[in-house]
Amino acid sequence: MRDVRVRFAPSPTGALHIGGVRTALYNYLLARQHKGTMILRIEDTDQTRFVPGAEAYILKSLEWAGIKIDEGVGVGGPYAPYRQSERKDIYKQYAQQLITKGNAYYAFDSEQDLETMREQLKKEGNDNQQYGSANRLLMRNSLTLSEGEVDELLKSGEEYVIRFKVPKDQEVKVTDLIRGEVIVNSSQLDDKVLMKSDGMPTYHLANVVDDYLMKISHVIRGDEWLPSAPLHVLLYTCLGWKNDMPQFAHLPLLLKPDGNGKLSKRAADQMGFPIFPLTWTDPESKAVAKGFMESGYLPEALINFLAFLGWNPGTTQEIFSMNELIQSFSVERIGKAGAKLDIHKAQWFNQQYLRAKSDEALTPYLIESLEKENIPCSKEKAIKICSIMKERVTFPQDFWEHGKFFFIAPQTFDETVASKKWNNEVVKVLSAYKDALGRLTEFDAAIAKATIEMVASDLMIQSGKIMQAFRLALTGGASGPDLMITQEILGKDEVIKRITFALNTIPIKI
RNA sequence: GGUCUGUUCGUCUAACGGUUAGGACACCAGAUUUUCAUUCUGGUAAUAGGGGUUCGAUUCCCCUACGGACUACCA
Numbered sequence: 001m002r003d004v005r006v007r008f009a010p011s012p013t014g015a016l017h018i019g020g021v022r023t024a025l026y027n028y029l030l031a032r033q034h035k036g037t038m039i040l041r042i043e044d045t046d047q048t049r050f051v052p053g054a055e056a057y058i059l060k061s062l063e064w065a066g067i068k069i070d071e072g073v074g075v076g077g078p079y080a081p082y083r084q085s086e087r088k089d090i091y092k093q094y095a096q097q098l099i100t101k102g103n104a105y106y107a108f109d110s111e112q113d114l115e116t117m118r119e120q121l122k123k124e125g126n127d128n129q130q131y132g133s134a135n136r137l138l139m140r141n142s143l144t145l146s147e148g149e150v151d152e153l154l155k156s157g158e159e160y161v162i163r164f165k166v167p168k169d170q171e172v173k174v175t176d177l178i179r180g181e182v183i184v185n186s187s188q189l190d191d192k193v194l195m196k197s198d199g200m201p202t203y204h205l206a207n208v209v210d211d212y213l214m215k216i217s218h219v220i221r222g223d224e225w226l227p228s229a230p231l232h233v234l235l236y237t238c239l240g241w242k243n244d245m246p247q248f249a250h251l252p253l254l255l256k257p258d259g260n261g262k263l264s265k266r267a268a269d270q271m272g273f274p275i276f277p278l279t280w281t282d283p284e285s286k287a288v289a290k291g292f293m294e295s296g297y298l299p300e301a302l303i304n305f306l307a308f309l310g311w312n313p314g315t316t317q318e319i320f321s322m323n324e325l326i327q328s329f330s331v332e333r334i335g336k337a338g339a340k341l342d343i344h345k346a347q348w349f350n351q352q353y354l355r356a357k358s359d360e361a362l363t364p365y366l367i368e369s370l371e372k373e374n375i376p377c378s379k380e381k382a383i384k385i386c387s388i389m390k391e392r393v394t395f396p397q398d399f400w401e402h403g404k405f406f407f408i409a410p411q412t413f414d415e416t417v418a419s420k421k422w423n424n425e426v427v428k429v430l431s432a433y434k435d436a437l438g439r440l441t442e443f444d445a446a447i448a449k450a451t452i453e454m455v456a457s458d459l460m461i462q463s464g465k466i467m468q469a470f471r472l473a474l475t476g477g478a479s480g481p482d483l484m485i486t487q488e489i490l491g492k493d494e495v496i497k498r499i500t501f502a503l504n505t506i507p508i509k510i
Numbered sequence: 511g512g513u514c515u516g517u518u519c520g521u522c523u524a525a526c527g528g529u530u531a532g533g534a535c536a537c538c539a540g541a542u543u544u545u546c547a548u549u550c551u552g553g554u555a556a557u558a559g560g561g562g563u564u565c566g567a568u569u570c571c572c573c574u575a576c577g578g579a580c581u582a583c584c585a
Contacts, residue, residue: 009585010585011584011585013584013585043585045584045585046583046584046585048584049584049585107583111583114582114583127511127512127513128512128513128581129512129581130581159583161583163583179514179515179516182514182515184513184514185513188512188513188514188581189513190581192582193582193583195583196583197583198583200583202582202583202584202585203584203585204585207585222579223515223516223578223579223580224579224580224585225579225580225585226514226515226579226580227513227514227515227579227580227581228580229514230514250515252515252516252578253578253579255577255578257521260576260577260578261577261578262578262579305522308522308523308534309522310522312522312523312524314524315524315533316524316532316533316534318533318534318535335522335523336515336516336517337515337516337517337578338516338577338578338579339521339522339523340521340522341521341522342520342521342522342535342536344521344535344536345521345522345534345535345536347535348534348535348536349535355548390548391547391548391549392546392547392548393547402547417545421545449544452544463544464544465544466544467544467545468544468545468546470544470545471544471545471546472545477545477546478545478546479545479546479547480545480546480547481546481547482543482544483544483545484544
């Protein structure tokens with residue numbers, strides 16, 4: 001088997017979509033598994049859609065995701081340059097070669113001409129309105145014009161494109177690692193533009209030429225390329241590279257969570273989850289789209305989640321580190337059907353990864369939030385908080401979001417809980433508890449527990465009955481981690497202060 | 511419209527042609543807990559429809575239905 005060389009080849013037209021990350025991931029996994037090479041090529045042949053900053057964004061996103069590039073834009077390599085806009089001359093040469101061999105031709109048709117042609121075909125009830133074998137001889141190109149006329153047009157600076165002369169009525173076979181054999185009759189294919197009038201190649205030419213020159217062994221790309229794969233096979237054949245043609249694997253698409261259709265930014269927005277790995281600010285509209293990273297997703301969790309969208313190891317194991325994915329991955333086990341993205345599952349993965357971390361490793365998340373709020377906190381306290389919050393958080397920011405009460409005393413109290421649980425018994429117990437605390441010299445969770453139970457039993461009240469109200473007094477809410485440990489972290493004085501405030505503030509419902 | 515492609519619980523998916531169609535997420539219920547959460551136990555829930563082939567089809571073939579992609583001098 002030849003050396004595995006795969007490439008991820010995005011075009012810098014905006015933020016990298018989550019589906020793109022998955023494509024990059026699958027490429028990366030295959031490369032690593034076979035000790036191969038992961039290449040990043042930037043396909044920037046469309047100058048009109050170029051978005052400044054997009055390339056840097058792609059680089060940063062891949063880095064965040066833990067997908068390392070061995071060769072290509074950003075790192076260099078033996079087949080540089082890796083930006084297609086810098087390889088214009090190379091493509092031109094091969095386009096020229098195709099013309100010489102009779103596999104391509106110059107076309108001088110204006111946009112208007114093309115439109116007229118399409119309308120005409122439509123009027124005739126023709127299903128196929130493509131520029132191809134059926135009608136290429138009716139158009140203005142080097143197939144219909146004399147050599148002299150062509151030369152003159154070229155010399156005069158007339159705009160032209162180079163089109164591929166698709167052979168007529170040939171069975172073109174694409175062997176796909178996921179789909180099996182796909183056979184298309186070449187008459188269905190149109191004479192695709194290979195070189196645009198601005199001198200840039202189209203995707204089809206650039207892609208085939210680069211994959212060949214860069215010795216790409218496997219092309220793993222989205223499903224949307226399957227229809228043009230036969231064209232690419234034809235191109236390899238005409239260029240005499242058929243034996244060096246890479247193996248294809250067309251990935252099923254990521255779909256919207258509800259209904260049908262492919263996952264779009266709009267759909268993700270509606271469902272309230274990110275679609276880009278990192279936050280992206282559109283340079284034109286200045287619109288900001290929050291990324292997975294900024295939303296609190298851990299890269300290893302997102303990668304694990306993404307890997308399982310369309311692939312599975314065939315076992316019941318679900319948690320996979322990047323290294324384990326590299327070990328277990330196989331193109332054969334990629335599914336054929338599109339996968340709907342269920343953000344719940346992504347959250348579950350995130351939770352799993354978060355929990356797997358040590359208290360010490362979690363603490364920086366809390367500290368970071370606190371620094372933003374300008375709230376000081378000792379490391380010991382932060383570790384304690386993270387330790388008891390750990391089982392209840394999904395995102396790193398939850399330590400702060402769900403644990404604010406550790407730092408800020410409640411000013412208001414959940415009214416539903418107050419009206420249901422705040423009563424005379426509560427007031428009696430808490431008042432007595434508060435007094436008892438005042439007499440204590442030492443304080444921790446165990447002492448707190450013993451004290452509240454003692455106080456309650458003295459008053460002939462079951463401690464369980466007042467616990468929710470107790471929590472309300474300390475945190476302002478109805479839920480949270482263990483109340484005794486919470487008190488230990490809060491400290492005796494703060495507990496007394498909060499109980500006093502609650503007693504003075506919460507009205508008793510009769 | 512045409513070409514290509516796909517279809518197993520709500521979602522991601524497993525199942526050499528022979529399984530009570532399995533797992534995970536979500537959901538629901540019970541247990542534990544001072545609450546919520548966690549944890550544990552249990553539960554609801556699927557082979558799109560119709561024809562073949564076969565002793566036997568989720569699995570192979572055909573048709574239908576419904577999705578999706580493509581149909582640009584965009585990638």
